[in-house]
Amino acid sequence: VTLTLALPTGRIFEETSELLTRRGVRLPESARAGRRLRIEADPFTFVLAKDRDVPTYVEHGVADAGIVGADVLAESRPDVFEPLDLRIGGCRMVVARPASRPPGFYRDLSVVRVATKYPAVTTRFFHGRGIAVEVIPLAGAVELAPVLGLADVIVDLVQTGGTLAANGLEVDEVLFESTARLILNRASFRLKVESMRALLYRLEEERVR
Amino acid sequence: MTRRSLLEIPSGVQCFFGEEARSRRDIERVVADVFRGWSYEEIVLPLFDFDDVFTRGGEVSSGDRIYRFIGRDGEVMALRPDFTALVAKVVSSRLARQELPLRLFYSGEVLRYQPPRAGRQEELFQIGLEHLGTGSVAADVEVILVAREALSRLGIDDAVFTLGHVGFALRLLSGIEDLGTRALALEALKRRDRDGLRRVVGAPALDLTDLSGGAEVIERARRAAGGCESLDRLEAIAAELSALGLEKEIRLDLSEVRDFDYYTGLVLEIHARGSGLELGGGGRYDSLLGRFGREMPAVGFYLSLDRASELLAKRGITSPDAAVSTVRSLREALAARKRGERIVVKP
Numbered sequence: 001v002t003l004t005l006a007l008p009t010g011r012i013f014e015e016t017s018e019l020l021t022r023r024g025v026r027l028p029e030s031a032r033a034g035r036r037l038r039i040e041a042d043p044f045t046f047v048l049a050k051d052r053d054v055p056t057y058v059e060h061g062v063a064d065a066g067i068v069g070a071d072v073l074a075e076s077r078p079d080v081f082e083p084l085d086l087r088i089g090g091c092r093m094v095v096a097r098p099a100s101r102p103p104g105f106y107r108d109l110s111v112v113r114v115a116t117k118y119p120a121v122t123t124r125f126f127h128g129r130g131i132a133v134e135v136i137p138l139a140g141a142v143e144l145a146p147v148l149g150l151a152d153v154i155v156d157l158v159q160t161g162g163t164l165a166a167n168g169l170e171v172d173e174v175l176f177e178s179t180a181r182l183i184l185n186r187a188s189f190r191l192k193v194e195s196m197r198a199l200l201y202r203l204e205e206e207r208v209r
Numbered sequence: 210m211t212r213r214s215l216l217e218i219p220s221g222v223q224c225f226f227g228e229e230a231r232s233r234r235d236i237e238r239v240v241a242d243v244f245r246g247w248s249y250e251e252i253v254l255p256l257f258d259f260d261d262v263f264t265r266g267g268e269v270s271s272g273d274r275i276y277r278f279i280g281r282d283g284e285v286m287a288l289r290p291d292f293t294a295l296v297a298k299v300v301s302s303r304l305a306r307q308e309l310p311l312r313l314f315y316s317g318e319v320l321r322y323q324p325p326r327a328g329r330q331e332e333l334f335q336i337g338l339e340h341l342g343t344g345s346v347a348a349d350v351e352v353i354l355v356a357r358e359a360l361s362r363l364g365i366d367d368a369v370f371t372l373g374h375v376g377f378a379l380r381l382l383s384g385i386e387d388l389g390t391r392a393l394a395l396e397a398l399k400r401r402d403r404d405g406l407r408r409v410v411g412a413p414a415l416d417l418t419d420l421s422g423g424a425e426v427i428e429r430a431r432r433a434a435g436g437c438e439s440l441d442r443l444e445a446i447a448a449e450l451s452a453l454g455l456e457k458e459i460r461l462d463l464s465e466v467r468d469f470d471y472y473t474g475l476v477l478e479i480h481a482r483g484s485g486l487e488l489g490g491g492g493r494y495d496s497l498l499g500r501f502g503r504e505m506p507a508v509g510f511y512l513s514l515d516r517a518s519e520l521l522a523k524r525g526i527t528s529p530d531a532a533v534s535t536v537r538s539l540r541e542a543l544a545a546r547k548r549g550e551r552i553v554v555k556p
Contacts, residue, residue, distance in 0.1 A: 061485010081401040083418060184401075187480040187487065190371050190460060193422070 001195045003188075005044050006058055006066035009034065010051040011157075012089035012180050016067050019088055023202050043195070055080060055183065064188035065199060071157050071178040075118045081189055084182040084204055093121065093175040096164050097153045098146050103172055106152050107131065115145030116155040125155065125175055143167040221322075223332065228527065233334070233518050235528040236363060237316055240336045240512060243359040247351070249314040249338045254295045260285040263294050265500060274321040288320040293471070293494065293509060296339045301501035309342025309505065316514075337491070337511030341498070344506030346445045349475045349493060353450060356479060356489065356510050357458065363517060364526040368488065370458055371421070371478040372446060373465030375492070376439030377430065378417060385410065398464060420463035424448075430463055439474070446475060471497040477510055484520045489513055 007016055007027075017027045028041050031048060039046045047063050055078035057063040067086065071093055095114075097105060106112045115136040116122045126133035136151050145151035147167055154169070157178060164170060182203055189196050225233055241251070260277055264287075276288040289295060292315050300311060316336040338355065340348050353370055360368045378398060385391040390409060397405035401418040415433035420426050427444045443461065450459050467476045467490065474493035481488055491510025498505045521527070531551040536542045538556060545552045 059485070082405075083401045083403055085404040185485050187485050189421075190369050190462075190478070190480045191482050193460065 001192050002040075002042065003044055003065060003192065003195050003199060004047060004063045005199075006047045006049050006054045006063035006068075007031075008051040008054050008066075008068050008072075008180075009048050011091075012051070012067075012069055015088040016180065019086060019203070023205070025202070052076065058183050058185050061185045061187050063185070064192060064196065065182060065184050067180055067182055069157075069178050069180055070176070071118065071121075073181060073183070074121050074176070074178075077120070078183070079186065081184040081186060082181050083184060083200060086180040086182055086203060089178075089180040091157045091159050091178045092171075093118070093155065093178055094158050095125075095153055095155055095172045095175065096143075096158070096169040097172045099165075099168050099170045106172075109152060112153065113151045114153055114155055115142050115151035117142060118155055118157075121175065122155040143169055221332065229518065229522070231530070232521060232528060233514055236514055236517055236521070237336060239362050240359045240514075241314070241316060243355065243362055244314040244336075244338050246358075247312070247355050249312040249340075249355070252296065252299065252313045252315055254289065254292060254299070254315055254317070257286050257288050258295060258298070260287040262298055263287050263290055276320050276322065290319055290321045291469070292317075292319060292335060292337060292511070293339065293469075293497065296341075296509075297497050297501050297507070300339075300341055300505075301498060301503035305503060310348070311341040312338065313341070314338035334514035335511040336514055337489075337509060339507055339509035341507040342505050343508075344495060346442070346449060348506075348508050349446050350449045350453070352491065352508055352510055353446075353455070353459075353477065354453070356477075356491075356512065357455065359512060360479070360481070360488070360517075364521060364524070365481050365488075365517070368458065368479055368481045369460060370450075370455070371460045371462050371465060371480070372443060373462045373476045374439040374443040374474055375466045375472045375476055376474060377434075377437065377443075377463050378466050380437060380439065381415070381417060381434060382410075395466065399466060399468075401464060418464050421460060421465075423461065424451075426461050426463060442474065467492060469494075475508065479510075479512070481520060483523050484516055486516055487513070488516050488520065 020027055025044065026041065027046065028039055030036050031039050031046055037048045047057060049057055051068060051072050054066040054068040055072060055076050058066040058080050059078040069089055071091065073082065111132045111134050112126060113134045113136060114122050115138050117138060117140065119135045119137045122135050123133060136145060138145065142154045142156045143163055145154055146169060153172065158164060158171065161171065184196060263275060275290045278286050280286040296313060296315065304311060314337065318332045318334050320332055338352065340352055357368065382391055382394050385394055394406055394409045397409060398417055403416060403418045406418060415430065420430055424447055427440050431440055447459060447461060465476050465478065471494040472492040473495040476492035477490055478487050479489040489510055489512035493508040495506040498507060533551050533553050534545060535555050536545050536552050539554060542552055542554050
């Protein structure tokens with residue numbers, strides 16, 4: 001039985017393909033070239049997708065399984081199984097404020113303006129604490145927003161914090177640690193039990209080491 | 210103010226025409242015939258009712274997805290998000306004097322707000338049945354047999370029935386005192402998020418998220434967590450289904466608890482190759498009727514007409530259309546119709 005595996009071409013692509021290679025799941029060279037988006041390499045068919053599209057493919061079942069960051073899952077909350085934390089692509093989802101402002105300063109504002117690529121995560125976090133928020137959705141370069149006075153703080157994924165520092169920002173609070181997850185389509189999990197299990201155990205073995 | 214075009218549609222609504230509409234009607238007819246063949250009686254249920262019928266009736270997890278409006282007397286009303294609570298209400302009131310067991314089926318739309326995602330429309334067409342007043346293994350098995358026959362008559366012969374029992378997982382999670390923590394654990398379990406579950410409950414002797422397979426999972430669960438009624442019950446159901454020749458079509462999954470909080474025993478999910486979403490599901494809900502004042506055991510399931518229709522189309526299974534004869538006049542038309550022919554009038 002062939003399994004269709006959706007892989008994220010963004011931030012965690014390198015780490016993902018290294019992990020797969022270590023576990024004997026060979027990703028053809030053509031996947032790296034980045035032109036072909038659907039590659040057959042028995043017993044897998046790889047689908048190379050935008051990070052945020054991976055859960056969509058898996059939820060619809062056009063991919064049986066996928067690898068995607070927990071940040072993306074937190075934002076889109078797809079109805080899929082998430083059996084495995086692959087412990088790669090580690091990042092932190094944070095609130096960051098201008099370094100010139102004191103920690104937690106935004107709590108004194110009646111409405112906090114937050115620039116982010118993660119509007120759902122942001123709204124849940126601030127509303128959960130009873131803080132009114134004006135979400136300013138951006139597609140990238142979120143760090144720019146406080147610099148230009150568009151937002152008071154940002155909610156974003158941070159790896160080293162280098163970009164934050166370069167734009168005069170620092171971490172105010174960590175929302176959660178984000179690592180890559182293996183996600184499975186609910187129907188495929190029932191219908192392709194053996195291959196799904198095999199994939200799961202194979203990737204899990206990696207993690208135990 | 211911008212003017213909205215009269216042609217604009219609200220999000221979530223849909224209409225069907227042509228081959229698709231025909232196929233949906235045929236599916237409904239085939240499934241209803243199977244249900245009647247097992248002596249399930251049709252019940253036509255109201256499109257809306259008081260809101261608390263659904264919220265107190267068990268629709269808790271989707272409480273925030275209900276379409277509500279204020280009725281003429283100021284009461285909060287809800288468009289039906291689910292049939293089972295309505296069936297429970299009617300059985301506890303209008304049908305209170307009917308002899309048990311009651312076998313009922315329904316067919317129609319339910320309405321829920323849905324995030325715009327995987328095949329999820331806001332109107333969902335469900336055909337389902339409820340078997341009320343019997344708590345036996347035989348009743349559980351009967352509804353699975355009916356579901357299987359209905360699918361097979363539609364041309365879906367390879368459906369997989371995944372059976373679980375909510376009692377098992379809930380027993381293991383009942384040790385968690387704090388209700389908030391227990392809810393987190395349940396959420397993690399629903400996503401089969403092993404690490405998430407471990408963060409909440411620590412590393413247990415038994416990995417609750419990985420308990421699917423054949424009959425051996427029951428033994429594995431028993432060894433690790435001790436025997437219990439739920440495991441015995443599920444084993445009996447599976448054994449009976451195997452004895453009836455369904456061994457290859459059933460799988461067990463002790464991690465399955467489903468989304469509705471009214472299930473108390475068997476839970477069922479139906480899948481078939483080519484459809485990434487469930488074709489149907491159901492289970493036993495022995496305490497729901499009690500909420501309406503008439504304690505009785507019950508079990509049921511639904512089939513999604515939308516997904517069955519999509520799957521049949523994908524597989525190229527279409528219902529053959531009768532041949533059409535062209536007639537030249539309405540007089541000819543009447544004569545041809547008397548003979549039962551399908552006609553089109555072209556003067």
